[in-house]
Amino acid sequence: MSGARWLDVRNPRTGENDYRIAVADEAEVAAAATRLRAAQPDWAARPVEQRIAVLRRWVEAVGRHGDGLLQALVTDTGRSFVSRAEIAGLGATVERWSRLAPDILAEPLQESTTPGIDYRIQLVPIPLVGAISPWNFPLTLSLIDAVPALVAGCAVLVKPSEVTPRFVAPLEAALGEVPELDSVFAFVRGDGATGAALIRHVDAVCFTGSVATGRKVAAAAAARFIPAFLELGGKDPMVILASADVKQAAETALRASVSVTGQACQSIERVYVSHAIYDEFVAELVAAAERVELNWPDIHAGHIGPLIFAKQAATIRSQLEDAVARGARIRCGGVVEEHGGGLWIRPTVVTEVDHGMALMREETFGPVIPVMPFDSVDEAVALANDSEFGLSAAVLAGTLDEAEQVGRRIEAGAVSLNDGALTSLFYEAEKDSFKSSGLGGSRMGPAGMRRFLRRRALIRQQNAPASIESVDERRGCP
Ligand code: NAD
Numbered sequence: 001m002s003g004a005r006w007l008d009v010r011n012p013r014t015g016e017n018d019y020r021i022a023v024a025d026e027a028e029v030a031a032a033a034t035r036l037r038a039a040q041p042d043w044a045a046r047p048v049e050q051r052i053a054v055l056r057r058w059v060e061a062v063g064r065h066g067d068g069l070l071q072a073l074v075t076d077t078g079r080s081f082v083s084r085a086e087i088a089g090l091g092a093t094v095e096r097w098s099r100l101a102p103d104i105l106a107e108p109l110q111e112s113t114t115p116g117i118d119y120r121i122q123l124v125p126i127p128l129v130g131a132i133s134p135w136n137f138p139l140t141l142s143l144i145d146a147v148p149a150l151v152a153g154c155a156v157l158v159k160p161s162e163v164t165p166r167f168v169a170p171l172e173a174a175l176g177e178v179p180e181l182d183s184v185f186a187f188v189r190g191d192g193a194t195g196a197a198l199i200r201h202v203d204a205v206c207f208t209g210s211v212a213t214g215r216k217v218a219a220a221a222a223a224r225f226i227p228a229f230l231e232l233g234g235k236d237p238m239v240i241l242a243s244a245d246v247k248q249a250a251e252t253a254l255r256a257s258v259s260v261t262g263q264a265c266q267s268i269e270r271v272y273v274s275h276a277i278y279d280e281f282v283a284e285l286v287a288a289a290e291r292v293e294l295n296w297p298d299i300h301a302g303h304i305g306p307l308i309f310a311k312q313a314a315t316i317r318s319q320l321e322d323a324v325a326r327g328a329r330i331r332c333g334g335v336v337e338e339h340g341g342g343l344w345i346r347p348t349v350v351t352e353v354d355h356g357m358a359l360m361r362e363e364t365f366g367p368v369i370p371v372m373p374f375d376s377v378d379e380a381v382a383l384a385n386d387s388e389f390g391l392s393a394a395v396l397a398g399t400l401d402e403a404e405q406v407g408r409r410i411e412a413g414a415v416s417l418n419d420g421a422l423t424s425l426f427y428e429a430e431k432d433s434f435k436s437s438g439l440g441g442s443r444m445g446p447a448g449m450r451r452f453l454r455r456r457a458l459i460r461q462q463n464a465p466a467s468i469e470s471v472d473e474r475r476g477c478p
Contacts, residue, residue: 390434
């Protein structure tokens, strides 16, 4: 580690750099990849039940390191409830894939329409999958692709965000207690340079992060002809029809926008409301937003934590300033506050907005809710679709059928009907990212594991193979 490049890590509750990581260079990434590759064939050769049993032992080992993991994650993110939920989610993720795996990995003999020929599709795991993850859900998003890839028989190398790297040490300690898994699963710490190096040494890359970085990852993967699965940013719209229950709609819009301080790709970032209920909705929303408390000074009280990434505060400030300069009105919140060295912003409702504002076009990644009225459903759909992003969306209406009719017209990979941001809770439904929000197969549902399996068709001839005479030009038409 001597001569390593070091990175300071900021604590989001104090603003102090109280941790640092040694950045893995190309040689370290290459060495990790070589080690994992060497062990992968044995891992893939095990029956899936054995791989699952090994992963379950790791979950138990993580439990033994639970206190350290929780402390690290809480320090990384400045929030307690969500950190506990992330940790609880690990066991649930392993169990979900364990339930799905036997069906996904089955290789039945298949009949064909050609007499005498049947076939079997052998599923061949990609040897080494790389995962590059962001800072907003450090644990969940570093493992969301790793678990199905490991169950499928791949080895996995993860490069978590340099903004929130503390949680990695307790996970590694738990890995050390399960040597079978340790040989095929590893983390490398570092920034974008380490991520770029990782792409040079893996056979497929799963990337979760911004559109700007996603473009670089896609180009690097294309240059190597390896698959890239990109889960990128969003500017998710919520459409609220005149028939919706106004109070409920305000509560739902608030929760779906400001949970986790709006630092989620599936956060609602634009709300379009029927003129018929607009004034009432805005009043309810502002009243509900003003009841939201920061989890400061007590991390165990309040609803939202600090901004994890200090640079995000500048983005939020600049989008709000631009909107106000163009005529927007801030109804509540709107100020980045400093408490104890950390940066915080209360739920911010903004009206008199239009699509000329960066606030309505670019990802905000904060607890900001711009609200715009519409006259007709066609106008609402056009506004929702007027975006470079197409990650997810939401529609609220008096009935699910009415909501679904509108939801079917929205250019997004997942639409929550009579709720918002359901993709944060529900992983079973396959979905694609539309437009600039991503590329590659669905991470959700069974496709999330199938992405890591190449198909080898084993085509079986039961009859005597044809001879060269079968293509003799003197033969008539077949
Ligand atoms: P980011 O793009 O800045 O960084 C993501 C990761 O990429 C980090 O680990 C970083 O070190 C790495 N990286 C940076 N440059 C790289 C390069 N040239 N090559 C390889 N790796 C490189 O994103 P962020 O700020 O950490 O995360 C926030 C973004 O993530 C938001 O846009 C959010 O919407 C998106 N996100 C998407 C999803 C989803 O499922 N679609 C989920 C969570 C977050």
